[in-house]
Amino acid sequence: xxxxxxxxxxxxxxxxxxxxxxxxxxxxxxxxxxxxxxxxxxxxxxxxxxxxxxxxxxxxxxxxxxxxxxxxxxxxxxxxxxxxxxxxxxxxxxxxxxxxxxxxxxxxxxxxxxxxxxxxxxxxxxxxxxxxxxxxxxxxxxxxxxxxxxxxxxxxxxxxxxxxxxxxxxxxxxxxxxxxxxxxxxxxxxxxxxxxxxxxxxxxxxxxxxxxxxxxxxxxxxxxxxxxxxxxxxxxxxxxxxxxxxxxxxxxxxxxxxxxxxxxxxxxxxxxxxxxxxxxxxxxxxxxxxxxxxxxxxxxxxxxxxxxxxxxxxxxxxxxxxxxxxxxxxxxxxxxxxxxxxxxxxxxxxxxxxxxxxxxxxxxxxxxxxxxxxxxxxxxxxxxxxx
Numbered sequence: 001x002x003x004x005x006x007x008x009x010x011x012x013x014x015x016x017x018x019x020x021x022x023x024x025x026x027x028x029x030x031x032x033x034x035x036x037x038x039x040x041x042x043x044x045x046x047x048x049x050x051x052x053x054x055x056x057x058x059x060x061x062x063x064x065x066x067x068x069x070x071x072x073x074x075x076x077x078x079x080x081x082x083x084x085x086x087x088x089x090x091x092x093x094x095x096x097x098x099x100x101x102x103x104x105x106x107x108x109x110x111x112x113x114x115x116x117x118x119x120x121x122x123x124x125x126x127x128x129x130x131x132x133x134x135x136x137x138x139x140x141x142x143x144x145x146x147x148x149x150x151x152x153x154x155x156x157x158x159x160x161x162x163x164x165x166x167x168x169x170x171x172x173x174x175x176x177x178x179x180x181x182x183x184x185x186x187x188x189x190x191x192x193x194x195x196x197x198x199x200x201x202x203x204x205x206x207x208x209x210x211x212x213x214x215x216x217x218x219x220x221x222x223x224x225x226x227x228x229x230x231x232x233x234x235x236x237x238x239x240x241x242x243x244x245x246x247x248x249x250x251x252x253x254x255x256x257x258x259x260x261x262x263x264x265x266x267x268x269x270x271x272x273x274x275x276x277x278x279x280x281x282x283x284x285x286x287x288x289x290x291x292x293x294x295x296x297x298x299x300x301x302x303x304x305x306x307x308x309x310x311x312x313x314x315x316x317x318x319x320x321x322x323x324x325x326x327x328x329x330x331x332x333x334x335x336x337x338x339x340x341x342x343x344x345x346x347x348x349x350x351x352x353x354x355x356x357x358x359x360x361x362x363x364x365x366x367x368x369x370x371x372x373x374x375x376x377x378x379x380x381x382x383x384x385x386x387x
Contacts, residue, residue: 010035012035013035013044013048016031016052017048028055029053032049036049043068043069043070044069044076046066046068050062050063050065050069050079050086053065054089059086062082062085066079066080077113078103080102081103081112081116084096084099084103084116084117088120088123088124093120093125097121099120100113100117101117110140111140112137114140118130118154121133122153122154127154131155138151143174145170145171145174148168148174149167149168149180155167156184156187156188161191164188165188168185177214180211182221183207183218183224186210186211186221189204193231198286201228201235201283202282202286205225205287205291206288208221208225209225212225226298229298230298230345232283234341237339237342238342240334241315243275243319244318244335245335247319248332248334248335272319273316304344307344308340309341311337311340311341314334314337315334315341318335318337
């Protein structure tokens, strides 16, 4: 049955359904509580209840409501999908896949069942099987963005970024305001951004920012943007370290020069600063004024980032002073400050937007992962979990 097959025949259910569409979860759950108290055998009402409890992030109650709906009407595929979602977000991946497979068995012609299976397999780390399910969903509904998105995410998880990019771009062509697709494409840009590629690094920052503009609640994209900006500062520190280290060798005579008065050493030491300056300038020019403001906020509001930038400035001063007075001490100070700055800016890798609700595979199960689960999961809310 379709998820909305009974709302129009029952005024309280219709009102609850409208509240769910608006994301007014507590009101909807309260209204549905009154419905099931007078009509406890209404499986559709229990499905709506499960949907509302998922919106309120109460997984045990959502699971209980979905199981009640299944007990009343085992052939309602939506109930099995709701149960699969609750189990998957709760970390019970084997049971979630089993419920998703049951939904496929009941309604193999519905693309929603195959997309649900793909999400469950992605959350379980089964990338190849997830791509197979998502591909089937695309075959059934080629003009729905979520199918292409899931194909792209499965390929990324399987280590196939070349195959993932066209699928993600196709998803955006169908749904330009898809925050998860923007996040995943930005992650691809970040993966391609080598140490000396400030333009690509800035493109990934712009992608994460676009995901945030589309969905301001996307804390995964917000965290990824923060990681990119810190990566810029960290790579700047790396280039400063290289410049300072070479300056140290020059001052100590570790590199051969053509004059005895140190002129060439001094010129080379100063010239080395062109590399971090080029990297910084290129990144900031590509970044855009809005994101430069965000970068300044990171530096101003985060103690580690602020201290690291201060140390980078000190490192620059050390290299210049070393060249000016021909003193190795200043070069050594520049080396140490650049190393400390880089250590202060160390960050984990960028996180996936998730399969409309799943965490990135391979990450430890902790509070941050739970937050990521729910941030990704919110992308489903208000859409009746039929994607």
